[in-house]
Amino acid sequence: MLKDPLPRSLDVRKAAARGVTVSGSLSLAEMPRFLALLASDSGRVQANVECGRDEENHSVIAVTVEAEVSVVCQRCLEPMTLPMACSNRLAVVWTDEQAKHLPRELDPLISEDDCRLWEMVEDELILALPAFNYHEDPNCNEILNALDEAPADEAEPDSKPNPFEVLAQLKPGKD
Numbered sequence: 369m370l371k372d373p374l375p376r377s378l379d380v381r382k383a384a385a386r387g388v389t390v391s392g393s394l395s396l397a398e399m400p401r402f403l404a405l406l407a408s409d410s411g412r413v414q415a416n417v418e419c420g421r422d423e424e425n426h427s428v429i430a431v432t433v434e435a436e437v438s439v440v441c442q443r444c445l446e447p448m449t450l451p452m453a454c455s456n457r458l459a460v461v462w463t464d465e466q467a468k469h470l471p472r473e474l475d476p477l478i479s480e481d482d483c484r485l486w487e488m489v490e491d492e493l494i495l496a497l498p499a500f501n502y503h504e505d506p507n508c509n510e511i512l513n514a515l516d517e518a519p520a521d522e523a524e525p526d527s528k529p530n531p532f533e534v535l536a537q538l539k540p541g542k543d
């Protein structure tokens with residue numbers, strides 16, 4: 369695992385012309401928008417940013433992100449570790465107008481000369497984060513309930529009411 373931090377910004381057009389690749393780690397504390405979706409700031413993020421030109425001479429960035437973050441399990445509401453891996457190809461453009469003319473398979477990255485790499489990686493992570501996360505163990509909440517001594521009085525809903533019972537309840541003069 370690479371320990372060097374990813375550069376905060378990069379002149380992506382120059383980097384694309386030269387075919388530069390940069391990689392490194394990022395701190396979750398530096399990604400406040402993504403961090404707001406997580407259970408804690410513990411975890412790690414590793415990114416690889418490959419700059420180059422495609423056949424049509426677009427400046428293209430291939431970004432690959434691997435991360436391990438802490439999120440809340442929606443079943444038991446306890447924190448859990450979520451491994452993440454995402455990648456995307458972005459075309460560097462200056463304006464919305466240029467973005468409209470890109471081929472469909474390329475997402476635009478509207479950027480000044482210095483692209484904020486950390487923000488770009490943060491955007492990718494936000495897009496890749498599942499809306500709901502669950503422990504692999506489908507019984508994680510039951511384990512938790514078992515630990516809680518208090519027996520929950522779970523009245524199981526009758527899926528199919530017995531028609532005779534229903535009739536009995538309707539009978540007058542029962543009491």
Ligand SMILES: [Zn+2]
Pocket residue numbers: 441442443444445446502503508509
């Ligand atoms: Zn859980």
